[in-house]
Amino acid sequence: MVFWILTGAVALVVAAGLGWSVLRGTRETGPAEAFDMQVYRDQLAEIDSDAARGKIDAEEAERLRLEISRRLLAADAKAQGGSASVVQPVGISRVTAGMLTLVLLLGGFGLYLALGVPGYRDQPRHLRLSAAADALKNRASQTEAEARLPASMPQDAPGEYLDLVEKLRAAVEARPDELQGQILLARSEAALGNYRASYEAQQKIIELKGDQATAEDYANLADMMVLAANGYVSPEAQKALEQALGRDPENGVARFYGGLMMAQIGRPDRGFRMWRDLLSDSQPDDPWVEPLRAQIEEMAMRAGENRFELPPLETARGPSQADVDAAADMTEEDRQEMIRGMVNQLSERLATQGGAPEEWARLISSLAVIGEADRAGAIWTEAKTVFAGNEDALQTIREAAQRAGVSE
Secondary structure, eight states, rough: OHHHHHHHHHHHHHHHHHHHHHHHTTBBBHHHHHHHHHHHHHHHHHHHHHHTTTTHHHHHHHHHHHHHHHHHHHHHHHHTTTTTBBOOOOHHHHHHHHHHHHIIIIIIHHHHHHHHHHTTOOOEEEEEEHHHHHHHHHHOHHHHHHHHHHOOOOOOOHHHHHHHHHHHHHHHHHSSSSHHHHHHHHHHHTTOOOHHHHHHHHHHHHHHGGGGOOHHHHHHHHHHHHTTTTOOHHHHHHHHHHHHHHHTOHHHHHHHHHHHHHHHTTTTTHHHHHHHHHHHHSOOOSSHHHHHHHHHHHHHHHHTTTOOOOOOOOOOOOOOOOHHHHHHHOOHHHHHHHHHHHHHHHHHHHHHHOOOHHHOOOOOOOOTTTTTTHHHHHHHHHHHHHTTTOOOHHHHHHOOOOOOOHOO
């Protein structure tokens, strides 16, 4: 209540000052020629003063006096002729004063109600830090976050693939301790958008691996948890991220979700620093770069980093057609070994981290070059599941599969 009283009083004082300034303008100012005559008299006095100090010679001073005197006489004649005095209309001024008052009071309070938060208490730094610490400690669990979401629609995928996944589920249920089956199940469920089933399989993978579980295993677990919670980083996902970073402090997935978590608990300053450092350490085709670039400017604004500019995106890495052509000058054995190494690296990255359609197309083309048509066909089959419903992406990959001779 005190806030409204103070702001209302200030607004009234300012409005009254503006209104009074407008109303004071409704007075007679006399004929315009009277003001001109005073200016000419002042100019004559300046000429006499300049001539006395020697700044202008006598001949120039006399010429100026004659010219200004002529203008003075002309202005006096107009004044004697009864020129109308300058008067500002009283009615218009009062209406203007009233309009200014209404605009200031109603517009100001309306703008505050639209953009401000009435009744919101002050937020000094120590209170914001305390609130962030409480949010980190008391946020919803993974189960609670998932329970709040609406039921997801089934993924549109080929019936043949769905049948294969059903068989895989049955096989894994019959042999739950088979590591390779759990790995395949986690990937298949993720491809179908069944993120909860995917992270449950990923938890089993970590359990089976024990101390041999890698940073990537824990990062994949956190990734599926966050996707299952529609982008929310739960305490359980946080623990997985900490395990990933403990094994590999440079893990990009864990660093990305760590920054996202900071933003969600009210620490965009820390989140922005984490994302900025991650962006500078990343390659253009890393899977987290696209979502990071899409959100980091908003994060910078929330963190108060008004001078941040998103750096230009560099060319993606990977075995390009130029790499393949350059291998033509090598011996057949060296060329095959070089290409195979690059292809295997790209294949492993797409299998574990995903990638753009152009990279899937490049992998198919590269496999065809080294004579692995069966493997290229398998990649094309997998791509149809990964990019199901994205016809533009599928067309890009389909063209590469057709050139490689593995498209149906």
